[in-house]
Amino acid sequence: xxYNYTVILWSFMSKWGFVMGIKGLEYVSFFSGGGGLDLGLxxxxxxxxxxxxxxxxxxxxxxxxxxxxxxxxxPFLRYAKVLRSDxxxxxxxxxxxxxxxxxxELALLAGGPPCQAFSVFGxxxxxxxxxxxxxxxxxxxxxEIQPESFLFENVYGILTIEKGKVFEELCHKLSEPSPGIHYxxxxxxxxxxxxxVPQSRDRVFVFGNRKYKKIPAPTATHTSNPQMALDxxxxxxxxxxxxxxxxxxxxxxxxxxxxxxxxxDRIKERYALLSPGERDPKTRINRLDLNRPSxxxxxxxxxxxxxxxxxxxxPREVTPRESARMQTFPDWWxxxxxxxxxxxxxxxxxxxxxxxxxGNLMRKHYWxxxxxxxxxxxxxxxxxxxxxxxxxxxxxxxxx
Numbered sequence: 505x506x507y508n509y510t511v512i513l514w515s516f517m518s519k520w521g522f523v524m525g526i527k528g529l530e531y532v533s534f535f536s537g538g539g540g541l542d543l544g545l546x547x548x549x550x551x552x553x554x555x556x557x558x559x560x561x562x563x564x565x566x567x568x569x570x571x572x573x574x575x576x577x578x579p580f581l582r583y584a585k586v587l588r589s590d591x592x593x594x595x596x597x598x599x600x601x602x603x604x605x606x607x608x609e610l611a612l613l614a615g616g617p618p619c620q621a622f623s624v625f626g627x628x629x630x631x632x633x634x635x636x637x638x639x640x641x642x643x644x645x646x647x648e649i650q651p652e653s654f655l656f657e658n659v660y661g662i663l664t665i666e667k668g669k670v671f672e673e674l675c676h677k678l679s680e681p682s683p684g685i686h687y688x689x690x691x692x693x694x695x696x697x698x699x700x701v702p703q704s705r706d707r708v709f710v711f712g713n714r715k716y717k718k719i720p721a722p723t724a725t726h727t728s729n730p731q732m733a734l735d736x737x738x739x740x741x742x743x744x745x746x747x748x749x750x751x752x753x754x755x756x757x758x759x760x761x762x763x764x765x766x767x768x769d770r771i772k773e774r775y776a777l778l779s780p781g782e783r784d785p786k787t788r789i790n791r792l793d794l795n796r797p798s799x800x801x802x803x804x805x806x807x808x809x810x811x812x813x814x815x816x817x818x819p820r821e822v823t824p825r826e827s828a829r830m831q832t833f834p835d836w837w838x839x840x841x842x843x844x845x846x847x848x849x850x851x852x853x854x855x856x857x858x859x860x861x862x863g864n865l866m867r868k869h870y871w872x873x874x875x876x877x878x879x880x881x882x883x884x885x886x887x888x889x890x891x892x893x894x895x896x897x898x899x900x901x902x903x904x
Contacts, residue, residue: 544859596648616656
């Protein structure tokens with residue numbers, strides 16, 4: 505049977521225990537947002553010392569979830585300071601003093617500027633446009649902090665700005681952020697659904713390391729091809745159905761961020777006519793298909809309220825909590841603010857499971873440590889619902 509190997513894999517799971525942070529894998533993150541990358545890194549043993557963002561609600565989310573994590577005995581943000589700050593007004597010395605380090609002592613600097621920063625960076629308007637300054641100040645932080653390694657994520661479109669010239673220049677500057685400092689650069693474009701995230705999310709990760717070590721491309725663990733899954737022991741893609749498994753009805757169950765927008769009868773009627781996967785021509789969002797990974801979780805504009813996709817079985821847009829499920833955030837990880845604020849934090853985030861995959865690559869190839877097993881990552885991030893449907897179906901077959 506197609507899912508036999510899945511059941512075998514999960515039958516060997518041990519009861520979850522802490523993924524303890526390793527003293528040598530301490531890091532600082534910039535542009536931390538809702539904390540997706542931090543969740544992923546700490547799920548594989550990195551230890552956050554400082555998380556920073558300019559957004560008030562993102563910082564409130566991080567502070568609140570630090571307390572929630574502690575009450576649940578989870579290994580997230582245990583030792584992290586949460587700092588609301590504009591990176592343009594922050595120095596590397598400030599950061600190092602906050603975390604008790606000297607230049608060159610920090611293992612990892614994580615996080616990258618918003619994609620708009622690189623568009624402006626490419627037009628050489630960095631000194632005149634605040635967004636463009638973010639790219640320059642990120643480079644400045646690498647130069648001043650001199651971490652052993654760095655990691656940041658961005659949309660794949662960064663590869664094609666000005667026909668690739670901007671990205672080429674960025675990588676050159678990252679490889680030599682200041683005289684006498686050199687980083688070996690590795691660049692990989694990945695789709696989150698190939699690694700167990702129930703969402704198509706095409707992103708670029710840039711790795712840098714001062715010890716001239718390269719990061720190879722990550723090996724996919726999931727596939728859309730059932731026959732390939734059987735032949736190669738890959739798992740099937742996680743779907744919208746898997747993501748929503750066990751989630752209470754909207755507004756019930758006591759979950760935060762699980763109420764949605766109110767729609768007029770006219771909009772409901774329009775949404776009801778959409779086929780799975782079809783795009784609404786007016787809102788330009790898609791109706792989700794239960795049997796496929798979600799479309800990319802989007803943010804919406806600053807001026808608007810932000811939008812989720814259309815629910816797969818109901819004539820409404822998904823709630824922020826349902827979008828967070830597609831991003832692999834734990835249900836207890838809540839997002840501060842109302843309306844657009846949670847949606848922006850969720851939509852801008854690195855999916856925690858994908859962040860963990862990138863963290864595992866660095867564990868293995870930068871520090872020579874064993875990778876944390878995926879079942880442990882899934883457990884610590886409270887994402888076992890992604891596989892419950894298969895286990896339930898298989899148990900029915902076995903019992904019969």
